[in-house]
Amino acid sequence: MKYSLKTGSAEKISADCVVVVVWNKGLLSDEAKSIDSASNKCISKLTRTEDFTGKLGDTQLIYSPPGIKATRVLLLGGGDSKKLTSKNALKMLQCGLKAVNGLNAASIHFALTSITVKDQDPAWLTARLAQEAESTSYRYNETKSKKSKALAGKAISIAPASSGQRKTLEQALKQGAAIGKGINLARHLGNLPGNICTPTYLAKQATVLGNKHAYLAVRVLSEKQMSRLGMGSLLSVSAGSAEEAKLILIEYKGAAVSSQPHVLVGKGVTFDSGGISLKPGASMDEMKFDMCGAASVIGTLATVAELKLPVNVVGIIGAVENMPGSKATKPGDIVTSMSGKTIEVLNTDAEGRLVLCDALTYAERYKPRSVIDIATLTGAAVATFGSHVNALLSNNDDLADSLLKCGEQCLDRAWQLPLWEEYQEQLKSNFADIANIGGPRAGTITAACFLSRFAEKYKWAHLDIAGSAWDSGDQKGATGRPVALLVEYLRSQKA
Ligand code: BES
Numbered sequence: 001m002k003y004s005l006k007t008g009s010a011e012k013i014s015a016d017c018v019v020v021v022v023w024n025k026g027l028l029s030d031e032a033k034s035i036d037s038a039s040n041k042c043i044s045k046l047t048r049t050e051d052f053t054g055k056l057g058d059t060q061l062i063y064s065p066p067g068i069k070a071t072r073v074l075l076l077g078g079g080d081s082k083k084l085t086s087k088n089a090l091k092m093l094q095c096g097l098k099a100v101n102g103l104n105a106a107s108i109h110f111a112l113t114s115i116t117v118k119d120q121d122p123a124w125l126t127a128r129l130a131q132e133a134e135s136t137s138y139r140y141n142e143t144k145s146k147k148s149k150a151l152a153g154k155a156i157s158i159a160p161a162s163s164g165q166r167k168t169l170e171q172a173l174k175q176g177a178a179i180g181k182g183i184n185l186a187r188h189l190g191n192l193p194g195n196i197c198t199p200t201y202l203a204k205q206a207t208v209l210g211n212k213h214a215y216l217a218v219r220v221l222s223e224k225q226m227s228r229l230g231m232g233s234l235l236s237v238s239a240g241s242a243e244e245a246k247l248i249l250i251e252y253k254g255a256a257v258s259s260q261p262h263v264l265v266g267k268g269v270t271f272d273s274g275g276i277s278l279k280p281g282a283s284m285d286e287m288k289f290d291m292c293g294a295a296s297v298i299g300t301l302a303t304v305a306e307l308k309l310p311v312n313v314v315g316i317i318g319a320v321e322n323m324p325g326s327k328a329t330k331p332g333d334i335v336t337s338m339s340g341k342t343i344e345v346l347n348t349d350a351e352g353r354l355v356l357c358d359a360l361t362y363a364e365r366y367k368p369r370s371v372i373d374i375a376t377l378t379g380a381a382v383a384t385f386g387s388h389v390n391a392l393l394s395n396n397d398d399l400a401d402s403l404l405k406c407g408e409q410c411l412d413r414a415w416q417l418p419l420w421e422e423y424q425e426q427l428k429s430n431f432a433d434i435a436n437i438g439g440p441r442a443g444t445i446t447a448a449c450f451l452s453r454f455a456e457k458y459k460w461a462h463l464d465i466a467g468s469a470w471d472s473g474d475q476k477g478a479t480g481r482p483v484a485l486l487v488e489y490l491r492s493q494k495a
C-alpha cells in the first residue's frame with residue numbers, strides 16, 4: 001500500500017475512487033457537499049430516495065458522476081455526526097476500506113478533512129486509516145494453491161486541512177501503516193500451521209527481522225544453553241517434543257544504552273496438545289494459535305523498529321511445542337525453574353506458565369523499567385471475557401492504569417482482574433515450592449498468581465490474550481492483538 005497527501009477539493013481530485021462521508025438522514029459532510037454541487041446534485045438526489053441514509057458503516061457507490069474528476073465516488077455512512085467516537089470512526093473506516101477493497105480501483109482518495117473524531121486529535125483518523133488499510137487488506141495465502149488477489153498495490157491518499165498539517169499527517173500515515181504491518185506480521189505467524197511454525201521457524205523469522213533493522217539485535221538460545229541457565233521449567237514443556245525449544249531474544253535500541261528497557265515476554269507454544277494431560281480433540285487445531293503472544297512481540301518489535309521509537313525494548317520469547325511422548329513431563333513431576341523455585345507439574349496442559357516463568361526470571365538481567373508478558377494462557381479468560389478483551393493483571397497500579405488507558409486510545413482494550421494475595425493459596429503444593437495449577441476456580445487469576453512469583457523484582461503486567469488473539473468459526477484466524485496496545489504503550493514512554 002502506498003500513502004500520500006493530496007490537496008484540493010474533492011471533486012477535483014484525480015483518483016479511481018473518492019470517498020466522502022454522509023451523515024445520518026442524508027446530511028452531507030463538507031466534502032460530500034462539494035461533490036454534490038459540482039455534480040448536479042447527484043448525492044442529494046440519491047439520499048432523497050432514502051436508499052442510502054448515511055447509517056454508520058453503510059456504503060453506496062456512484063459511477064462516473066458528471067463534473068467529478070474521479071471515476072467513482074463512494075458515499076460512506078458516518079452515522080450521527082455528533083456521535084463520531086473513535087469506536088464509530090473505526091467502524092466507518094473499516095466499512096469504507098472493505099467496500100474499496102472490493103473494487104478494481106488502484107488509487108483511492110479519502111476526502112475526510114472536515115471529519116472530527118470525538119476526544120482525538122486530527123491526526124488520529126489519518127493514522128487509523130493507514131492502519132486499517134493495511135489490516136483490512138491482509139489475506140492468508142501461505143498454504144493455498146490458489147492465492148487471493150493482492151490488495152497491497154493500492155495507493156491511498158488523504159487531504160490535509162492546511163499546508164501546516166502536512167508534516168503531522170505524513171507522520172501519522174507512516175505510523176498507522178507501521179502498526180498495521182506489525183499487526184499483519186503477528187497474524188501471519190499466528191495463522192501458520194504448527195508443522196511450519198515451529199520454535200525453530202519462529203527463531204528464524206525473528207532473525208530475519210533482526211537483519212532488516214540496524215537497531216535490532218536477535219539472539220537465539222538453544223536447549224543446551226537454556227539447560228546451562230537452569231531453565232528446567234521451560235525445558236520440561238518441550239521434553240516430549242521432537243522440536244527443539246528456543247529462547248528468542250530481540251533487543252531494540254532506540255535510546256541511550258543507559259536507558260532501562262521495557263521488556264515484552266511472549267508465550268510461544270507453537271502447538272499445545274496439552275502434553276500427557278492431553279486436550280480433547282474438538283478444536284485442538286486452534287492450539288496452533290498458542291504462540292500468538294510470541295507473534296505479538298515480534299509484530300510489536302517490527303513496528304517499533306520501523307518507527308524508530310526513542311525507547312529501548314527487549315522481546316523475550318519462550319518457543320516450545322507441548323507434546324506427549326515417552327520423554328514428556330508427567331503429572332506429578334517436579335521441575336526446578338531458573339529462579340531456583342521448584343514446581344510440581346500437576347497438569348501438563350498448564351504449560352504456558354512453565355515457559356513464561358523462566359523467561360520472566362531471564363528478564364531480570366535487563367534491569368527492566370517494566371515487563372509485560374503476553375500469553376494465550378487460560379481457557380478461563382475466554383469464558384470470562386469472550387473475544388473483546390485482553391485480560392490484564394499487574395503488580396503495579398501505574399503500569400496497569402497506563403495499559404488500560406493505551407487500550408482505550410487505540411481500541412485494543414484491556415480489563416483488569418484482581419491479583420489478590422488470597423488467590424495465592426490455591427497454588428500450594430505438598431511436594432514442591434509451588435504447584436502449576438490452582439484448581440478449577442478463578443483460572444485466569446491463579447495463572448497470573450503463578451507468574452507473579454517470578455516477577456517480584458520489577459514492575460510487571462500480564463496480558464492473557466486467550467480470547468482476543470484469534471477468532472474461531474468461519475472467520476477463524478489470528479487477530480494480531482495486542483500489537484496495537486503494546487505499540488501505543490511504548491509510544492507513550494519517555495526514553
Ligand atoms: N493454551 C491454553 C489456554 C487456552 C485454552 C487458550 C483454550 C485458548 C483457548 C493453555 O495452555 C491451557 O491449556 N490452559 C489450561 C490451564 C488449566 C489446565 C489449569 C486451561 O485453561 O484449561
Ligand code: MN
Binds near residue numbers: 348349350351
Ligand atoms: Mn495448555
Ligand code: ZN
Binds near residue numbers: 269272290351352377
Ligand atoms: Zn497453552
